[in-house]
Amino acid sequence: MTAENMQSNESNESLDASKYSYDIVPYPSHPFRQTHPERLHAISRMFGMSPAEITQCRVLEIGCAGGGNIIPMAETLPESQFVGIDLSQRQIESALSSVEKLGLTNIELKHLDVMDVDQSLGKFDYIICHGVFSWVPPDAQDKILAVCRDHLNPQGVALVSYNTLPGWRLRGAIRDMMSYHVRNLSDPTKKIQQARALLEFLASSVSAETGAYGKMIHSELNLLKNQTDNYLYHDHLEMNNYQFYFHQFIEQANKHNLQYLAESHIATMWTGNFAKDVAQTLERVAPDIIQREQYADFVRNRMFRQTILCAKGTKLDRALNENTLNGSWINSPMRMIEKDPAKNFPENTVSFRNLQTNQGLNTSDPLMITAIEYLGDQFPLAVSFDDLLARVQTKAEELGNVEMSQLRRAMANNMIHLAVGGVVELSYTPNRFTREISVKPKTSGVARLQAASVDRLTNARHEIIKLDDLTRHIVTMIDGEKTHHEIRNGLKDMLHNGKLTMRKDGEPMPAPNGEMLEKIATEAVAKAMQRLSKAAMLIS
Ligand SMILES: C[S@@+](CC[C@H](N)C(=O)[O-])C[C@H]1O[C@@H](n2cnc3c(N)ncnc32)[C@H](O)[C@@H]1O
Structure with a gap:
């Protein structure tokens, strides 16, 4: 598409405000690993809570769209109960048709406005509200938080995602321009086409070299070019689109008797992932976790958060230690890579990279090399910490230095370090899949x-x-x-x-x-x- 496609926005179409946008253009419905009860369970347990086992829990998803996130969860956790609600009848019907074809009996999907949720929905161990909060009006935002408070079991947690400032400030300017250009159009196809045409026009009129504005337009264009039409339509052209500074979101959550637990991507919470002087300043100027997270957003120009909340007053302990690894499972797609010649590492250093998060690790410790190689070989399977320790112990015996309690402590500290650094992922639930190719293999x-x-x-x-x-x-x-x-x-x-x-x-x-x-x-x-x-x- 080129700028020539851009047309005057004068239109004689009549706007039909009665039709719900998600019934006209359904949203692509996908799984989000970071919202899975396994992740929520792991993080709440790491931070001192006693969450419900995911094999026996109740899960609510608010704004479940076509069921792409909640249905696979229900299939893989057959003893747990799932409830999904969405305001779009068309999307719920499509989700229900999938449930019927799959013959699932542990999931209920309702065409329901979150505003109408009442006690009859019951209590849940995990509540998921992904990609909704920023796109609903303030009264619905309040209700989402109220539902999280009123419908969580005492050790339950809720994940709510939302667009954040300052990152969305720039993106919001692009949205404003697109919204202005399509303001008189009602046909979604035309809206999407004209929004893209405007971006093309801007990109061809503003040079990428003309400073911050040019860079911004071009970077947004590159990003939006690869997004689907449905995404562009809802995430950028919806009437409601609200962004929050992290501290504002937390203040709103606090009013509803909810408190901050963590981010679903815990690596973003670790100041060690910043340059050393940035980390030191953050720790000095921001003594509490809320302030530290807020300043970190300023540094990163953060656009999006997936925040986990729990009931105010829930006892938390974010000091990770050896006990954190009890009963844990670790996974990481680590691959050995060539070490950076510019870094002058000692000769016996080995470099690894996590193929998903791109986080790297350089180590000359033979026990860590053994552990990381083993994790990489086993991936996508997670390895139990005890199994990992047994591998490392064998290596330590070869090297003739085994003091088991010391070895355990050292490995636990290393794994915690790697987990908060985004190099490995911790959970407390065994694998629900196999790498074995059996005589009669099975997919879900x-x-x-x-x-x-x-x-x-x-x-x-x-x-x-x-x-x-x-x-x-x-x-x-x-x-x-x-x-x-x-x-x-x-x-x-x-x-x-x-x-x-x-x-x-x-x-x-x-x-x-x-x-x-x-x-x-x-x-x-x-x-x-x-x-x-x-x-x-x-x-x-
Ligand atoms: C952007 S989509 C996100 C869908 C999915 N959760 C995801 O992250 O991909 C927002 C969803 O929230 C639903 N929604 C919006 N307002 C709602 C309300 N008041 N009650 C229930 N669902 C609502 C929409 O119908 C839509 O399916």
Whole structure:
């Protein structure tokens, strides 16, 4: 699209204010790992609470849209109870249809305005309200916090995400301009098209080199270019769009008898992730956690938070120590990388990088090298701390220095350091998937349902995994009932009868047959199994 697409906003369309925007344009509904009860449980336990076990808990999601977040949770935690509410009837209907196809009985989805929530909804251990708070009017924001207060069990926690200042100040200016340009349009397609056209016009009129303003326009354009139309429509063009300084949000939460527990990405809370002098100044000028978080937002120009709240007065203990690791599981996609020659590390230093968070680690401690290599090899599986310790102990015995309690303390401290630094992730729940490729492998019902129509599937770590076309079609058959041979035959049928067409450079290829068909199916199934095993897509 170019700036030529920009048109006058004069329009003779009549605005139909009675239609609810999410019923006209549904929101893409995805899983968010950072909202999963496993994460909320882990952080609240790390910080001194006694949260409900996630295998036996009650979860409420406010603004659950099409169920992309809550439905996979319900499938993987069958003994827990899930309730999702949303104001959009169309989205709830779509979510209910998925629930019916999956045959889930532990989830209730209601077409309900949060304003109408009353006691009958019951109490919950975990409340999730992601991507809603900033896009509803102030009375609904108040009600969301009231629901969190009134419907949480005593050791329950609520995750509420919202847009933050100062980061959204700049983004808000772009939103203002887009909103102005589309103010007389009602057709969502035209609105989206014209919003994009305005951005193109600005980008072509303002040079990226003309200082801060040019840089801002170009960086926003690059960001929005890759977002879906539905995202642009709701996240940027919705009538309600509120942003908060962190301290304002916390003051509002306090009024509702809720207190700050943590961020769902705990690494953002650790001042050690800033340069040393920045960290020292933050600690000096901001003695309490709320102030420290606020100043950290100023430094980072933060745009978004996913804050975990609990009832005011709940006893917390944020001092992490050796006991934090009791019963814990650790996961990290660590890979060894070439060490930076400019850094002058000692010769025996090994450098690692977390492939998801991009956080790095350089160490010359042979026990840490053993631990990190083991975590990387096992990923996506989490490793229990006791198992990790046993590996490290074997290495320590080789080196002839084992004092078990000292070893445990040192490893615990190292892992805490790495967890708050975003290098590893801690939880207290065992893996709910396997890397083993069994005789009759199985993927989740959610993944099979998604694979029938889209290429982005939800894995057992509650993440989005993008698959190629062949693998996606193979997933539809991995139901724990079929052998590899039967799956291969199923794929051959799909390829042969034209249900699935292979493509080269985007162009359709003729349907294979004979030996070629056999070869393609055999290789594709073997490759798919490896890919699914590494992507936490296989369950036992
Ligand atoms: C931006 S979408 C976010 C959906 C999902 N939670 C996510 O993060 O992707 C906001 C959702 O909140 C819902 N919503 C807005 N106001 C609501 C209200 N008063 N009561 C219940 N749901 C509401 C919308 O219908 C929509 O599905």
